[in-house]
Amino acid sequence: MKRASLVSLGMLIISTLYVTSGFQLAIFPGFEYTTPYNLKDVFAESYIGHDPINIRNDTDFKSQADSEGWEGNGTLSFPYVIESYTIISGVEYSIQITDVSSYFVIRNCIFTNSFRGSYGVRLENATYGHLFDCEVSKQVYGVYVYESPGLAIDNVTVWDCNDTGLYITYSAGCSITACNVTDSDINIAIDNSPSCEVINNVIYGSLNGPGLGVTYSGLTIVSQNQIYDNSENGVWLTNSDNCILTNNMIYNNTIHGLYSETSDFVEVNANEIWGNGWYPTESLSNGIHTESCDYWTILGNQIWNNTESGVFLMSSEYGNIVSNVVFDNNFTGIFSDHSLSQFISDNIAYRNEIGIYSTDMNARIIDNIVFDNVFGIGMLGSSTCWVHSNDIGWNFDDNAYDVGGFDNNWYMNWYSDFSGQGNYTITQPDVFDMYPSKSLEINSSTPQEYNYGTSGNRIFFPAQALNPKEYEVYVNDNLLYHKTWDGTDIEIDVDGFDVGNYEITVAVYHVSGHSTNATSALYVLAPTTTAPTIPTTTSPITQPPPDGINLIIVVIGGGAIAVVIIIVVLMRRRLSQD
Template identity: 25%
Template sequence: MKVRHHQKKPWFNRVLVTGGDWYDETPGFYDADYAAERVAKMMEAKGFDVIRLYASLGNLSTKNICKVLDRGVGFAFFAPGDGLRTKWYTSINESCSEIEFSVRHIVMCLHNREKLPIVVIGGCLINDIDPYGGYPTPLQRGKCWGWSLVSKIDGGGIAVIGGTGSCFYRTVNDFFVLLEEMFFETYCTEKITYLGELWGKTISRYLDLCPVRWDLDRIQPDGMNCKNVEMFSLIGDPSLVIGGKVPAGGRENLHKPQYMFGWDDACKDSEDLKENYHLMGDFELHSPIVIDGDDDLTPENGVRRGNGTEEDPYIIECWAINASNSTGISIRNTSAYILINRCFIFNGRKASGPPGFLNNGLELKNVKNCYIQNCLFVENGVGVRVVSSTNIALKNLTVHSNDIGISIIKSSDVKVHGCTVEGCMDDGLRVIGCSDLVVSSNYIDDCYFSNIRVACSTAVRIEDCLLIDSKNLSRSVGIILYASNNSKIENCTLKGFSFYGIVLSEGFDSASKRNEISNCKIYECSFSGIAIYGIGIDPVHKNCISHSKIFNNDGRGITILNSKENLIKGCAIYNNSIGICSNYLLPNLPMMFKKNHIHNCNIYQNNVALLCIFSNLDARYNWWGTERSSIVSIFSIVRRYPSSPEPYPI
């Protein structure tokens, strides 16, 4: 759960360095301050903002350490001090006054939540994971300092690099101090991606400078070099990408399909597009096409061949059409079979009409039996618009940088398959007042409002789609089912939306009922993975979420608001801040006596497993993990037992 929070956000660009008056007794010389300042200057040269807590500045205190960590830093360096298994401490003046930062402070005083630093700390036994090792006194048993920081729920650190035993120092320039400093020097001077890579290269560089030469008849300093690198341990995930930014070529592969054409994002105007036609196929320029009725299906209107039957449809193909003056292809009132293949329509957003009036790429109105495949739509108002039509198929389309990607209104028996939709200023796919639609195997990304919006529709199937927000847009939603019924979302992956992965929401006068979400994976959404919302008199109800994985969402896994008689079954809900939140608003208080049901789920490793307010929840027969789960119930009825002793095979 912590790894997903470790991303290059503004707080990551800050570094905490702490000093002290630790070892050298030279009056006026703060040795740990001196060691910390060397690291501070390296990180400043790297572009980080450094926050210094030094004995010489009079600001080194436990309170200030907690305050800085709570604000968030990407790295923290605790310069050499004294260490025991459960605390780090150092002197702050020549009279040996001490400050400490112990496990007790980590547990009780640290509240940095998702702002998780990589910590390098100088001190003995900090990473001694043996609960009976080090100084085996009762006060020193239990979790060591490093593991306490990394394992802390709702805060702490992402990784700790420190010593497992007694560290060896002679001055602030050698042995373990040098090893700690080399960690930052390696990060600042080499191209490093992964934490384990940085840790390993640090050890290699140290041994290059301070080798272990067993052939010499002496133990020091070579034996000490050996002991130091053996103790220099990492508690954390070595595959962690530092800052959460994967380099080009190493990004998580979510199987985005290849473009049908060699589209070049550098093409910005019609002249650029004309010059790049050869990259996309053997197109011929054609003026905008207008067909009104079967009689207009002629060669003059772009028909290459065919007689309009199902076996030999009229074929319109290999045209490049500039839509700046009118819709690229407009077809109305036809029933003959039409195939539109390998056409390229662009520039509708640069319409010559009044501001706000944009031309569409392709528009079908009152059309039957039209198939559109292998086409490219770039920078139009709506890429493809289908209105009051039936038996329509959209297959293998590339829809790039339109206001709305694909819009389907008051139509039935429409199939959208294998399309790539990206960079929309509004919705990627918009469906309004439709029935019997199948949306399958599509890739949709970077749409400002929602990747798929379905409103006032019935029997819509969305399956095998990959929906993501790779640009972290501020209001993005994966799928919205608004006032829609009897629809299914199956085998879909939704990742990284700033609002919701999936929302089922009622309209002003109708609810979303009897919809099903199954076998989906929804993760890394900021507010909620799935939300079921009811507002009016007849709330959303009798929806089912089954056999899905909802995880690593910053807010809630599943949210149920003013909604009744929903079923969640066979799901894995984990590593969210809140697993499931069920809430009724006070005006709908009588509805709290209608139950929602959660059964046969694995609900674990959430900060709060269930949050219920004015709710009635039947949550029996679930597995709650090996650690105690937190349940918050406010004026609610929650039945949690019996529970499953073992996780379900989900």
């Protein structure tokens, strides 16, 4: 029991760390990983030691229930309850129930074996069972379910089984929920059992096989599990169509995170898949690896730090690989190898050796953001593929190359190193992008000036980006403000500056973090001084004179002057006579 207690405690700590780290919450907003309902060691001193239990049919079930005093009568509303036993078996099984239609519950029990018997719990043709809050260990098969559709297994800890921890075969519609399964050759296997559910389990440390194996079991749902440190693949899916894998954490498995062959119409969405392929002899180890799998949808996953590729598709057709983030994988972010009509769109691929790599026919590689890889988008021997509207930038050797293919169409992509003139030459001399654009660009405007105190003054910076992030405005190298950018031309309000000369610099940022800038001069002039005006006063004429009055006034005025002159002359003469 000491080992089981340490396993349970360790898993509780690990689960808590992942929940509290906040990392997965940032990648998938609104989704919260939860630990299984209860990872405690269910051993208690009050459990009753009991001999192995073997129930062969409904009559036998009723007889043993009566003699043992088990609660219930085998109906849906009042099932038989087998609980609180510790069975340390020295025979083939700890508990075996076969050929019953009765409803029953097995809970709060420990099943182990002194010499590794074949089965801890064996259920055959026992449809209406529910196994929960139990611990099973040191068996060949921990829990073995055969021809028992609809069986539910909840919060069961299974460890140290020579073959398989939980094995479901020919039992459609079973559910495995909130279990902790470890240290078995294969931790969980579902075989010929469609429509099963594997939800919110911790599946780790398999010894000689996958953490979870699903074979000939279509419509299986695998959700919200932590699957890690398994000796081969985290999940192995074969001949199982229409399965869904969502919101799982799949990491540090020896070979692949998810391996699948001949399984069609599978959905893989919103998973975190990382660090797979750590065993040194396994060079071809990928986050997701498919062979002959058609009509897959791989959507919204975060896939990183896998030994070979994030996503590897071999001889697969008509897939949709959309809106994934793939980074830090040793070879490729996404590699579609000799496949047909794959649709690869809206992915972000960075810090891989090759961001997106194709040897396909008729692939569509559209609207991806590919940056900071050694090579951006590479094509080798591909034919009739369309590569358009991708943002390909700042890749160290080549943004794009196309070797040995024919009739591939590179069209309207954005490149960080485009000169702005003419076509863009792909590595192969006769392959061109006829209508390229530059990933990130801003140009200076002509110097601007205005008089101090005026308003409505602007500086205009021609700019563009397909995937913009923000821009910053500097005045004489001092940050003035920053704003979210929509990728179009930028107009800066420069009202309110004091008189003086300024350098206005605008730095624009791509979503990748790369930036460029442009600077324009601004001159704010002192206001002009003008001479003051002297007001004049006039007496308005309110009534125009009658016709001819102006002439009369002139005549009268002239006569009056003559009279005055005559009078003055006469007065002087009189004075002289006197």
